Amino acid sequence: GQNIDQPTEMTATEGAIVQINCTYQTSGFNGLFWYQQHAGEAPTFLSYNVLDGLEEKGRFSSFLSRSKGYSYLLLKELQMKDSASYLCAVPRGGKLIFGQGTELSVKP
């Protein structure tokens, strides 16, 4: 919705690194959020970027380029429990607008 685009699904191997991309409409930019959602559960906050660059938080890092309208979530040392949907979201008009989510499957 509202021009937030993410790949629908990705598959990766346990122990590997995976990058999940998100592109968004740049007008009125107020930061970008990443959420993780396991099947049947509520989305949980992962990261928030408002300035360009990479922010690292343990095995997860998030990158932002405001001029390109582009962000990615980098997951290192993948574990089976990382299998989930990853949602990119931007604030617009006082609320968060979400992308469709990227379903990540981690295989042994």
Add this chain to the structure above:
Amino acid sequence: GAGVSQTPSNKVTEKGKYVELRCDPISGHTALYWYRQSLGQGPEFLIYFQGTGAADDSGLPNDRFFAVRPEGSVSTLKIQRTERGDSAVYLCASSLTHMGAGSNYGYTFGSGTRLTVV
């Protein structure tokens, strides 16, 4: 409370019936949001409250949907004359303040109500 609480967790109703879904936000959170999520999709915005008033109800799909938050805390989403297409997970979230410019206040989501209209 410690988290956002939604009740019921599951609701099965017959087509044409009326349903109410309840959300109890985190104490002190002034902003409350309702979203709907279909399988394989991201959450779709419905309505948000800042205090007692609906600040933005542009996501409500039609006039069968209505939400209230009379005392600025608990909110109820009401759906009249339910249709099979209303089947989805209804998520509620709260935050300290609304998602304004430069806000880094992420949402805290409840676990959702899975509504099935048969």
